[in-house]
Amino acid sequence: MNTEYEVRVLEINHDEMVKKLESLGAxxxxxxxxxRLVYDLKPKCDNKWIRLRTNGTxxxxxxxxxxxxxxxxxxxxxxxxxxxxxANEILEVLGxxxxxxxxxxxxxxxxxxxxxxxxxxxxxxxxxxxxxxxxEAVYNCLDKLGIDKNExxxxxxxxxxxxxxxxxxxxxxxxxxxxxxx
Numbered sequence: 178m179n180t181e182y183e184v185r186v187l188e189i190n191h192d193e194m195v196k197k198l199e200s201l202g203a204x205x206x207x208x209x210x211x212x213r214l215v216y217d218l219k220p221k222c223d224n225k226w227i228r229l230r231t232n233g234t235x236x237x238x239x240x241x242x243x244x245x246x247x248x249x250x251x252x253x254x255x256x257x258x259x260x261x262x263x264a265n266e267i268l269e270v271l272g273x274x275x276x277x278x279x280x281x282x283x284x285x286x287x288x289x290x291x292x293x294x295x296x297x298x299x300x301x302x303x304x305x306x307x308x309x310x311x312x313e314a315v316y317n318c319l320d321k322l323g324i325d326k327n328e329x330x331x332x333x334x335x336x337x338x339x340x341x342x343x344x345x346x347x348x349x350x351x352x353x354x355x356x357x358x359x
Contacts, residue, residue, distance in 0.1 A: 178242060178252035182315050183308035184329040187337070191295055191303055195284070201321060203288040209233055211283050214265055214275035227273060231261040232283070238264055246331045248312050277349035291318040298334065299355045301341045 199205075209232040216227040224243040230236065239255040258264040265275070282297040291309040307329075309315040319326065330337075338345030 178240070178254045180249050181251040181253055181308060182249050182310065182312050183251065183306055184248055184315055184319070184331055185304050185306050185337070186324055186328055187304045187330060187340075188302040189295065189305045191284075191297070194295060194305060195286075197322065198286045198288060198293060201288060203286040203293065206285040206287055206292075207232065207234075208284040209282070211281050212261075213279045215277045215279065216268060216273040216275050219272065227268065229258075229261065229264050229268065229275075236261040236264060238268075243333055246333070246336070248315060248331055250331060251333070277351070279351040280353055281351075282353075288318055288321065290314065293318070298337075299351050299353050300343065301338060304337065 211230055211232045213228050213230040216229070218225055218227065218240075226241055228237075228239045228241055230239070236258045237255050238258055239253050242252040244250050244252060268275075280299065284295040286293045286295075291307060291314050294306040294308070295303060296306055297303045307315055307318055309318060316326070319329065330340075332340060335345035335348070338348055
């Protein structure tokens with residue numbers, strides 16, 4: 178499995194961050210509604226699961242393993258698949274049944290080889306995920322953005338929901354209709 182080097186900055190202002198990224202020469206990659214299905218491993222393991230995700234153009238199957246809530250605490254094994262629905266069907270035939278459907282809106286930029294994802298999820302404030310090839314790359318990017326290390330978190334999505342008062346471990350379905358019905 179590969180190590181992910183990533184941190185998050187909570188409660189960003191989307192428009193201000195886009196201006197900052199563009200002023201620093203960050204390259205816009207895409208803006209899309211992402212959809213994902215989440216499956217438990219067999220046997221079920223805490224902090225480890227399968228994710229099938231699509232942004233409408235690219236779909237991936239990923240095994241996620243959160244070993245620690247640190248900049249380098251998440252491991253993942255990922256492969257691109259050509260068909261989201263067929264991939265779900267294959268997983269179901271193999272005995273994996275999704276435990277939840279999730280949506281988020283993602284805008285991605287690249288700055289000095291580091292991915293900067295402005296993520297909008299239902300019910301919580303927008304945040305930015307910063308992911309690089311090394312811890313040093315992530316921290317260098319933070320410095321370039323003028324973001325203090327005290328402003329970052331290494332929480333996964335479920336823990337971010339918990340941070341905002343939701344039961345993050347039991348939010349099976351996350352979609353933007355939830356906000357409309359709130």
